[in-house]
Amino acid sequence: MTQISILGCGWLGLPLAKALLKEGFSVKGSTTSEGKLSELKALGIDPFLIALDSKSITGAIEDFLNGSEILIINIPPQLRAKNTDSLAVNEKVFVEKIKTLIPSIEKSMIENVLFVSSTSVYGEANSTITEQTSATPDTESGKQLLEAEILLQNNPHFKTTILRFGGLIGQDRNPTRFLAGKENLENPETPINFIHQQD
Numbered sequence: 662m663t664q665i666s667i668l669g670c671g672w673l674g675l676p677l678a679k680a681l682l683k684e685g686f687s688v689k690g691s692t693t694s695e696g697k698l699s700e701l702k703a704l705g706i707d708p709f710l711i712a713l714d715s716k717s718i719t720g721a722i723e724d725f726l727n728g729s730e731i732l733i734i735n736i737p738p739q740l741r742a743k744n745t746d747s748l749a750v751n752e753k754v755f756v757e758k759i760k761t762l763i764p765s766i767e768k769s770m771i772e773n774v775l776f777v778s779s780t781s782v783y784g785e786a787n788s789t790i791t792e793q794t795s796a797t798p799d800t801e802s803g804k805q806l807l808e809a810e811i812l813l814q815n816n817p818h819f820k821t822t823i824l825r826f827g828g829l830i831g832q833d834r835n836p837t838r839f840l841a842g843k844e845n846l847e848n849p850e851t852p853i854n855f856i857h858q859q860d
Contacts, residue, residue, distance in 0.1 A: 662687050664728050666771075668711065668762075669735035670701060673777065673829065676858060677733070678706050689725055715757035718765065726769035734762075734813075735777040738802045755805040759812055767818040774819050780827030780854065782807045787851055831858030 663686050667674050670690035678688045682705050690701050691711040701708035711720035713736070726732065738755040766774065781803035782796040798804045813821040830836050836855060 663730070664689065665731045665733065666726055666729040667691065667733045667735060668725075669733075669737075669777075670697070670706065671735070671737075672831075672834075673826075673858065674733070674735040675701075675704075677735070679704060682706070689729060691720070691725060713758040713762055715754055716761065718761060722762075722765045723769070726765060726771055728770065730770055730772045731775065732766060732769075732771045732773070732819075733775045733777070734759075738805055753805055753808070755802075756808045756812070759809040763812065763816060767816070771819050774813055774821040776810060776813050776821055776823050778806045778810055778823050778825045779803065780825050782810070782825060787848070826856055828853055828855040829858065830855050834858070 665681055665686050666689040667678050667681075668691050670678055670692050674690065678690050678701075681688050688706050689709060690706040691709045692698065692701060693710070693712045695710055698708040698710060709720060709725040711718065711722055711725055713719075736758075779802070780790070781800055782798045783790055783794060784797045784799040784803065786794070786797070788794075796803075796807050798807050810821075810823050814823065828836070836853070
């Protein structure tokens with residue numbers, strides 16, 4: 662039975678873990694919430710309490726990766742500091758977290774990494790995007806995601822596949838919430854991409 666480690670069993674990672682279990686995979690899943698450990702265990706996921714910061718990893722990262730050949734990294738950048746609306750200048754929090762994680766991956770049996778990124782790496786491009794489209798992020802989140810992608814893909818110890826999502830919606834994520842209360846939109850006719858959680 663193939664074992665997969667999912668770093669980040671949240672809104673997207675948890676349904677993915679359930680789907681992989683149904684397909685016969687063995688799944689290790691991480692959370693930053695102690696209260697969620699019992700929920701993961703009840704679903705048949707081997708639960709781990711793991712938190713990354715820019716200098717260290719809290720939790721049993723070696724045990725979490727042990728025995729898996731595939732690692733899915735599904736953690737959001739979360740760049741906004743508490744009680745503020747902006748990120749300190751030159752503070753690459755998310756990139757540093759990925760740099761902190763990489764040595765643990767290198768020491769493990771992980772051969773393949775799937776990194777869940779975002780279409781924000783393309784900026785506000787209003788055009789058809791293909792594999793050949795250059796990434797030109799215009800937000801801090803997009804810039805750090807792109808830098809993290811490059812760090813992972815350039816590492817010779819494992820193969821990295823990037824999956825860039827955009828417009829994630831589902832039962833508890835109604836697309837109207839993105840526009841609620843907004844007025845005088847700059848480009849009201851701009852197409853919007855949506856991907857449903859089930860898809």
